[in-house]
Each structure stands twice: as C-alpha cells, then as structure tokens.
Amino acid sequence: MVFRYSIEKPQSLAVESLVLFVPTFERIRDKFLKELDTASAGGITTILSSGEFTGKEGEVAAIIRPRGYKAQRAILVGLGEQKKLNPDSFRKAAGTVSRFRGLTTSKTAAFYLGSYENEKFYQAAIEGYLLGGFQLLDFKSRETKEHESKLAQITFAVENQVLLKKVRSKVERGAIIADGQLLVRRLSFTPANFLTPSKLAREARQLARKYRFNCQVLDEKAIYKEKMGGLLAVAKGSTESPRFIVLKYRGGRAAMKSIVLVGKGVTFDSGGISLKDRLNMHEMKGDMSGAAVVLAALVTAARLKLPLNLIGLMPTTENMPSGSATRPGDIITMRKGLTVEIINTDAEGRLILADTLDYAGKFGPEAVIDIATLTGASLYVLGYAGASILGNNPQLVDRLKKASDFTAEKVWEMPIWDDHRQLMKSEIADLVNSGGRQAGTIAASAFLENFIGDWPWAHIDIAYCDLEPHGKPYTPKGATGFGLRLLVELLSNWKKLR
Ligand code: BES
Ligand code: MN
Ligand code: ZN
Numbered sequence: 001m002v003f004r005y006s007i008e009k010p011q012s013l014a015v016e017s018l019v020l021f022v023p024t025f026e027r028i029r030d031k032f033l034k035e036l037d038t039a040s041a042g043g044i045t046t047i048l049s050s051g052e053f054t055g056k057e058g059e060v061a062a063i064i065r066p067r068g069y070k071a072q073r074a075i076l077v078g079l080g081e082q083k084k085l086n087p088d089s090f091r092k093a094a095g096t097v098s099r100f101r102g103l104t105t106s107k108t109a110a111f112y113l114g115s116y117e118n119e120k121f122y123q124a125a126i127e128g129y130l131l132g133g134f135q136l137l138d139f140k141s142r143e144t145k146e147h148e149s150k151l152a153q154i155t156f157a158v159e160n161q162v163l164l165k166k167v168r169s170k171v172e173r174g175a176i177i178a179d180g181q182l183l184v185r186r187l188s189f190t191p192a193n194f195l196t197p198s199k200l201a202r203e204a205r206q207l208a209r210k211y212r213f214n215c216q217v218l219d220e221k222a223i224y225k226e227k228m229g230g231l232l233a234v235a236k237g238s239t240e241s242p243r244f245i246v247l248k249y250r251g252g253r254a255a256m257k258s259i260v261l262v263g264k265g266v267t268f269d270s271g272g273i274s275l276k277d278r279l280n281m282h283e284m285k286g287d288m289s290g291a292a293v294v295l296a297a298l299v300t301a302a303r304l305k306l307p308l309n310l311i312g313l314m315p316t317t318e319n320m321p322s323g324s325a326t327r328p329g330d331i332i333t334m335r336k337g338l339t340v341e342i343i344n345t346d347a348e349g350r351l352i353l354a355d356t357l358d359y360a361g362k363f364g365p366e367a368v369i370d371i372a373t374l375t376g377a378s379l380y381v382l383g384y385a386g387a388s389i390l391g392n393n394p395q396l397v398d399r400l401k402k403a404s405d406f407t408a409e410k411v412w413e414m415p416i417w418d419d420h421r422q423l424m425k426s427e428i429a430d431l432v433n434s435g436g437r438q439a440g441t442i443a444a445s446a447f448l449e450n451f452i453g454d455w456p457w458a459h460i461d462i463a464y465c466d467l468e469p470h471g472k473p474y475t476p477k478g479a480t481g482f483g484l485r486l487l488v489e490l491l492s493n494w495k496k497l498r
Helices: 031-039 043-050 087-098 119-132 161-189 197-211 220-225 229-235 281-286 289-303 349-363 394-407 418-423 440-449 484-492
Strands: 002-007 017-023 060-064 073-080 108-114 153-158 214-218 243-250 259-263 265-269 309-319 331-333 339-341 367-372 387-391 411-413 457-461
Touching: 002 161, 017 031, 017 087, 031 043, 043 060, 073 087, 087 119, 108 119, 119 161, 153 161, 161 197, 161 281, 161 289, 161 484, 197 214, 197 243, 197 265, 197 289, 197 309, 220 229, 220 243, 229 309, 229 331, 229 349, 243 289, 259 289, 259 349, 265 281, 265 289, 265 349, 289 309, 289 367, 289 484, 309 349, 349 367, 349 440, 367 394, 367 484, 387 394, 387 440, 394 411, 394 457, 394 484, 418 440, 440 457
Parallel strands: 002 153, 017 073, 017 108, 108 153, 259 309, 259 367, 265 309, 367 457, 387 411
Antiparallel strands: 060 073, 214 243, 243 309, 331 339, 387 457
C-alpha cells in the first residue's frame, strides 16, 4: 500500500474512489457537499431526502461519475453526530468504508480530510481503514482472492500546508500501530497446531531480527534451571515443550529503568485434567493473545523508535490433559519459593504469570504491566465491551485509563481487597490456584499480587475482549488484537512515575 499526501480540492483528486467523511446533516450546508450536490444534479439531496444517507455511523453511499470531478466515484461515509465527533468516529467510519465494494474494487483512492484540526482524527482514520479490512486468508485453499481489496494507493488530502505535515506523520504512525494490531490478530487466530510454543518463539526471533531488538528464548531445561515451577507444572501434560521468551528493546538512555511487559502465552488451553466444556474450546487457541500483544508492542515500539527501554516477557506453553499432567490436589513450588495447591488445572494462566512477574523483578523495573486472557469471569464483569485492570499503583492505572480514551479500548479498574486475598490461601500450602466461583477476575489478581515486588504493577484481563463475536466497524468477527493500541499509546506518552 502506497500513501500519498496532498493539498487538493475534492474535485481535482484523480483517483477511482474519493472518500468523504460526513457528520450527520439535515440540510446541505458544507461547501464540499453543496458542490457535490450540484455536480451530481442533486444527488446528495436525493440520498438525504430518501434517508439513504444522513451521515449516521455505519452509513455508506456512492455517487458515480460526479460531473467536474476527476474521481470516478465519490463515496460518502457517516461519522455520526458532529457534536460527538472524536477519533473513534473516524476509526469506525474508515473501518466501515474499508469493506465497501466501491472502494475494494478500486486501485486508487483519496481520503478527503479537509480542515479537521485534530490530528488524532488522521491517525484514527488510517487505523480504522487497515483494521477494518483484516481477513486471515492463510488457511484458505481457494475461492478467496476475489474478496481481497485491490486498493494499492491512498491519497490523504487536506486543505493547507500545516495540516499536510500533520497528516503525513499521523498516517505513518497509525499505519505502524495498525500493523502491530494485525500481527496480534494473526497470531491469535492461528490455530494451536500451527502455533506451538516453539513456533511462537521462532516468530518472536524473526520479528526481533527484522526490527532490531533482542530476543532470547529459554527452553525447557533453562526454565527448569530458573525453577519456574508454575510454568513447568502447566507444561507437564503436553508433548510440546514450553518456551520462555525474553525480548529487549533499548531506545532509552542507558541509565533509564526498563518497563516490563508480560503476556500470557498459552497456545492452547484445554483446561488440563480439569478439562473444559467442549463448547467453544476451540477458542482457547487464542489464550496466547496477551503474549501476542507484548510481542507486537515491542515490534511497534521499535518501529516508532520510542525513547524507552522495554522488556517483553512471554511465558508460552500448552495446557493439556495426559498421564504426565499436573493433577488437582498436587502441590507445586513456584520460582519465588511459595507453594501452591492446585485446585483446578484450568487456572493455569496465573501460574505461568506468577513465575514471570517474579522473574520481572530481576530487571529492577520502572513498572510492570501484564496482559492476559486470564479469567472466564471477565464475561460477567465487563463482557466483551472492555477489560478489567487491577494493580498497586493508582497513577499507572490512571494512565491506562487515559490511554484508553484515545484508543477506545475500554478499561475499568477493579479493587483487590483482603477478603479476596483470603480466598487464595490454602490449608496445607501457601496458596491455592483457584478460589472458587466468586470474584474470579479479582481472585486471580489477588493470587498474582503475591509475586509482585516493590514496583508499580498493573494487570489487564483481556479475556473476551480478545474476541469479537459479531463484527464491528473496524473489528471483523474473531480475534481483535485488543490491548496493542492501548499499550503503545501508554508507552508513547511515558513519563517517569512519581
Ligand atoms: N484461559 C482461561 C480464561 C478464559 C476463558 C479466557 C474464556 C477467555 C475465554 C483461563 O485459563 C481459565 O480457564 N480460567 C478459569 C479459572 C478458574 C478455573 C479458577 C476460569 O476463569 O474459568
Ligand atoms: Mn484455563
Ligand atoms: Zn487459560
């Protein structure tokens, strides 16, 4: 895809499809709509009065061969109410238009962005376009190519020189971020027979080489040497051996402390001996979405050249039932030395995260943020709509909330109280790995808290946000890549925590 930037009027853009972003309107007031109405012999008046297009979210309409325009068609896409206009209005509109046949059958297009002053709108528009058109075709044998978009060039047109500079830098940035999110979607969508722990490690190594950051992979023996009893207990039931992936990106000054990102990388979660219900078990190929977000965050940070030092930690394993699997009732010893009574082998994520959070301490981190498809209880907390965040540092939680305002990946804080900590105590070991049915999302965090050092920590539970059940403007049905934009936005505005 080639991006071009120009200062041009809608009329002079010589492309197949001219895309116009339009807020709701009852009368034709905007200059460019008036001109288009005249050029199409009242075309806008017609689609407005028929109700076909009024600028609402989700609406698209095309006007073919407007006279006096160099473009073959003008595509109008609705932004919703002018009063409520925000970056996500552009993300959604661009996502909607990304699958519109008039556009996908064109080779060249222009997005006319006129005189919008808010440069975040530009970034959101390219993000929405690239995210909305995502399809995973790798596993289709035929009958697919015709659905692919032919679009090869987009010209971003604005009104003046100042905006031209802004649009270029924001579109470049947005494209890199969307790319990162698409990497998460691709990895999350890839089935577990194609994405084992060792294959995920290979993918990480290749990306690290390509984008010039460091990648080190601990195999089962090295994991054993690290005494990661939690990760080993989960991996024991599988014929695929685990990998512990360590990524390092150094874009900051040498003395700067690292920010550590931790992602759950269960490449398939059958539940183990506490086997899951068969319904939707296939979706557990996506139980490595947190790890994918971490990998993509390092790739994106490297591509954006963020002036930070980052560590990415991805504990990866399968959780399978077998004769060698960990049993309910077993007691294991974690890297930290704490003992855990396994009540339910399906509560495996917290075991691998706990060892990893403990390991994170050795970097003397500025902050540690973990992201994981951790608890099914998330469905009853915020549903598919957003992620719970928990942690020990209000400032860090606040920053995540702030980042989510722009990225529109919603997060909300949940507390960890002593009553929840109590749930995770064992009669005969230090901790249990499951506190039963109540407060599942919080209880998992109360477990993790035992492995946190004297540093700021935030935990993001993305269970269910990692999957879109129906399809939304820029989120086709399936893996969403939730969390990538959020972490990149957080890191892009990073200042030392007080
Ligand atoms: N990976 C699951 C959580 C999950 C469930 C993510 C559904 C996305 C969709 C996790 O490993 C798990 O099984 N958690 C259990 C813990 C319980 C046994 C304490 C859960 O939440 O049911
Ligand atoms: Mn599980
Ligand atoms: Zn899991």
